[in-house]
Amino acid sequence: MRAVRQHAYGEPLVVEEIDQPTVAAGESLVTIAYGAVNPLDVWIANGAVAAAGPLPRTPGCEGVGTTADGARVAFRGAGCGLVRDGAWAEQVAVPDVALAAIPAGCSDAQAAALGIPGVTAFDCLEAAEVGAGSTVLILGASGGVSTIAMQLAKAHGARVIAQTSSPNRVGQISRYCDDVVVAAADALEAEVREVAPDGVDAILDPLAGAFSEPCIKLLAAKGTLVLYGASAGPSFSFGPQEMYRKNARVVGYSGLPVAPEATARTMEALFALVAAGTLEAVISDELPFEDVNEAIQRIKDNRAGGKLLLKP
Ligand SMILES: NC(=O)c1ccc[n+]([C@@H]2O[C@H](COP(=O)([O-])OP(=O)(O)OC[C@H]3O[C@@H](n4cnc5c(N)ncnc54)[C@H](OP(=O)(O)O)[C@@H]3O)[C@@H](O)[C@H]2O)c1
Structure with a gap:
């Protein structure tokens, strides 16, 4: 499958073919619709986040997609994109505790823009x-x-x-x-x-x-x-x-130490507000994985002007 990969901090990210994820007990395989790009991903890519784990790794601290049973889910935290492979891949294994359900009326793109x-x-x-x-x-x-x-x-x-x-x-x-x-x-x-x-x-x-x-x-x-x-x-x-x-x-305030279960419940409450028409994220662009370094540069230069999403 295709994935964005980080081989060295401070170096451009690359898109390459890697093996399908291995799914452990207590995890779900998520087929990605969108991975969001956050400043946190930029700090991590630069090597400025001490907690980041070993390389090579798939970045992307949050994303949305579908599980094997067809459920639409969003996730952030639980180490995704930080100490384990993250959302910028066609598929990723995600700890179940980090999964938030997306209701009808909240699009995949809105959910992807709302996690962090x-x-x-x-x-x-x-x-x-x-x-x-x-x-x-x-x-x-x-x-x-x-x-x-x-x-x-x-x-x-x-x-x-x-x-x-x-x-x-x-x-x-x-x-x-x-x-x-x-x-x-x-x-x-x-x-x-x-x-x-x-x-x-x-x-x-x-x-x-x-x-x-x-x-x-x-x-x-x-x-x-x-x-x-x-x-x-x-x-x-x-x-x-x-x-x-x-x-x-x-x-x-840092979201990194917040328990993934608590984060997932807050995300579900926010998705409900989107579905009710009382909350919206501003999405400035949807880019293919191949444009990941351009997305990072826009955030560094304050040229994003809204959420940037990556899609496989
Ligand atoms: N602690 C946490 O858990 C946590 C979670 C999420 C984000 N963050 C941090 O919070 C910050 C914002 O995150 P975000 O996702 O909202 O980022 P974002 O979408 O990139 O927006 C940041 C906004 O800040 C302003 N800005 C950016 N660089 C600036 C500069 N050098 N001087 C003055 N204004 C500047 C711009 O607004 P205007 O153009 O309107 O001025 C920009 O739209 C980032 O530093 C991020 O790392 C922390």
């Missing part, structure tokens, strides 16, 4: 205790996680302010939020205060770098900054008074 982004958005909003009456600032608003986070926060009754560095994406973003702020890091605080003079209750931050210091300044009393990525830089500094004088919190 959807669960991350759901968990980060929960970590920030976003609810009715909250004002939440969502950074990198055109991103896969942020697109879902805006919709879930609105469904919780929150006011959503979205930040983007991409003026050409304002139209897409504004469908899901109350205010869009086009701002680089140095203008972020002033631009957000234009629409929220008293600051915000919660911030979902996938950027870090120069963005996080103004975020901490923007937190209102008892506000929470959830850091879940570092797309704009690996570190930042801030004045401690900005936090302790406001009883503010900075919390981190």
